[in-house]
Amino acid sequence: LNHETRLTMRIVISNQSGKPIYEQIEDQIKTAILSGQLKVNEQLPSIRSLAKDLRISVITTTRAYHELEAAGFITNVQGKGAYVLGQDSALVKENALREIETYLNQAIDTAKIARIAPEELHTMLDTLMHTEGDTDNDN
DSSP states (O other): OOOOOOOSSOOOOOSSSOSOHHHHHHHHHHHHHHHTSSOTTOBOOOHHHHHHHHTOOHHHHHHHHHHHHHTTSEEEETTTEEEEOOOOHHHHHHHHHHHHHHHHHHHHHHHHHTTOOHHHHHHHHHHHHHHHHHHHTOO
16 A cells, blocks of 8 residues: 555745745645645645655655645545645635735835835835736746
């Protein structure tokens, strides 16, 4: 019973990103689920095999899977592995808005300290939305 599941996607770890590795894994799996690249009920690789494939600690992959489960993206079935859950689009949007709000509050706090005008922040947000969105939509 040594059947290992392979991801239908490739996870790329960057040491230059400044983001913890578990977050990089979590973000890439979330994106693959939301885009439909990973299908509902699709089995993910075991924590150990993913750690081995990525040459990282089992602790790191465990944390990524726990975060994905807590956010409702996957479920861990005891003795069977991790599976992709169906996504309620309203719930996904609500979670995204909550996460965005956290980042925007941090940006606003930084802007206040630096005495950056709200108009400048609006301009920056508009610019980022248009430049980032253009590149992200070209899968």
